[in-house]
Amino acid sequence: MIEHECRACRGSAGELVLDLGEQPACDYFPKYDEPGPDPVYPLQMWLCSSCGLAQLLADPTVPEEPRGAEPAALVAQAEDAVRRVAAAGLLPANGRVAEYGSPHGGSWLGLLAVRGLTPADGAEEADVILDCFGMMHAADQAAAISERAARLAPGGLLLLQYHSLDTIVRLGQWNALRHGHYAYYSTTALVAMLATAGLSPRTSWSFDLYGGTVLLAAGRDADAEPGAPARSDDTVRALLAAEKRTGITTAAALRGLQSDVTTRASALRDWLAAMREAGRAVLGYSAASRAVALLRSAGVDRDLLPAVADASPAKHGLRMPGTAIPVISPGELTARPPDAVVLFVPDLMTEVRKAYPEIEASGGEWVDADALSSRPAAAH
């Protein structure tokens, strides 16, 4: 029996649904010549049996990620999202907005300013509260939702954007689990959390980002017409119905992630070994947190992957946590293009192909790390 109190409902009944074993802190990039071994910590996902929130079990790490470069896909999605929310008539003219952003960067305030919204001062009330990948970073989920609800002005709108747990399960994205990300929201569990704060969902928009990202709009129950229940529209009902079919709040639905670990990790390892065997040079791209967990689970080190390139200058001269693999600049990658570049963040595919044409111009290819399990080893 695991001793844990749900980060949202404080319940103690739940199950371990994904165990990645001992992992280094994915935001701890040691200097290249720092010998290690790097400290490792258990990395596990726990599912609350009471409220259905999937969450990080324990997190002994201290976040210190060098802020990464903001991917073009993220910037484009923010523009698309603001356009869609505005088109729905949900951005009040001259409204005040409070943003709870992600510590990894990216803000919508500039886009909202163009629509006439001004930032609320300090902790004052706001007509629009925007949380874009912010709340997942709160260890105490109950406190985080209360804080946001408390700042919502009468008639206001809470916009919450999250990488949906339904996507994580459907696409086998087990390496979305990382230290510092405390909650993995299904729409179902999030709606339950909103209810505890007197809020209910009104509408939602879905995006391709990360394979499936949801922007959920919620309002106060007290703002609904007297006597009428607060109504959510078809988009919300469709999300909830789809999650009911997959059983997203049940341990059975999440357990598949554990077998995805083995499948993905051995696919990467086998492919890298086959490439080495064939005398073909492979480098990696993106020192993102999901690359850390994948490389570690696959037991891949410098002999199979000599370097990982990353656009963030803050990471150059460092090495991937838990391995001896150095992080290099994109300039070093394109100076001597390898036969293949394995990409750890599929959302970057369009952007990197455009930014570094040298790779394909010299006969190399970009390979999606997540698609390797469906790709025959040594395809050359």
Ligand SMILES: [Zn+2]
């Ligand atoms: Zn709970």
